[in-house]
Amino acid sequence: MKIAQVRLALLAMLLPLFLYSHDPIIKNELLKPEVVTKITQISKELLDKCSINSYVVATNDPFPRGYKMTDYLGKFGDSLSEPYIVFVFAPHDKRVGIVTSSKELKNLYNANSVKDAAIGVVASHDSNSLEDKYNIAVLQGFSELADQVATSKGVVMTNTIPNDTKQVVHVLQYVIYIGSLLVFWIFIGKPIYMRIKNGTKR
Numbered sequence: 001m002k003i004a005q006v007r008l009a010l011l012a013m014l015l016p017l018f019l020y021s022h023d024p025i026i027k028n029e030l031l032k033p034e035v036v037t038k039i040t041q042i043s044k045e046l047l048d049k050c051s052i053n054s055y056v057v058a059t060n061d062p063f064p065r066g067y068k069m070t071d072y073l074g075k076f077g078d079s080l081s082e083p084y085i086v087f088v089f090a091p092h093d094k095r096v097g098i099v100t101s102s103k104e105l106k107n108l109y110n111a112n113s114v115k116d117a118a119i120g121v122v123a124s125h126d127s128n129s130l131e132d133k134y135n136i137a138v139l140q141g142f143s144e145l146a147d148q149v150a151t152s153k154g155v156v157m158t159n160t161i162p163n164d165t166k167q168v169v170h171v172l173q174y175v176i177y178i179g180s181l182l183v184f185w186i187f188i189g190k191p192i193y194m195r196i197k198n199g200t201k202r
Contacts, residue, residue: 026076026086030058035135039142041159046146049155052105053084054146058138063093073099085109085149087142089118091134098145109148117144117163 024043025036043054063072069088073080080086085108086099096115100106118141122133143160150157 024053024055025058026055026073026079027057027059029060030089030091030131030134031056031138032135035139038139038159038161042143042146042157045157045159046150049157050150050153051083052149053081054142054149055080055084055086056138056142057086057088057090058134059088059090060092061090063090063095065093069095069097069099085145087114087138087145089134089138089141091122096141105149108152109145114141114145114148117141 024040025031028036031039039056043056046052046054057073057076061072063069073086073088080101082101083105084101085105088095088097088099090096096118098109098111098114118137121137121140124133128136139161140163144163147157147160147163150160
């Protein structure tokens, strides 16, 4: 019974991911399910409105000096559909980068401002854990990238988040809060309710 409840809780939290055939997460060693869900929504919208595939790599793999991200992405070639833009976050060697399938796509965004959006989160002095900062940084950077690409195409995005760290934190906290409430109801709230209900019937 408990195994079934765990599966149901995970399914409810990850359901939005299964609604999309497009999977933007090429590699994930850092991101929480809630962040993956939001990135998937943004990526799907960008694909629908601009016909551009967007992907994320969040990895602990080392990126030594001189190692090109294009070479690293070569092993994921089968997972990439052109035209594409890939946001790479590799905190092990403090690397943030963007790889595109063509030079034309590079004209659709400002690489420095996109990187700054992510780096600024990690470098900020606040009470968030390093794990949370990484999650917020990837979401912030990817959202900024999608917004800039859409703007260059004359399109307005509705799933992206403002380039403001505090607002990103609030959005992430809200999503996690909803997920926690769902888990609480399944494991604690519902059993208590059923006991009271059954007790009343007796």
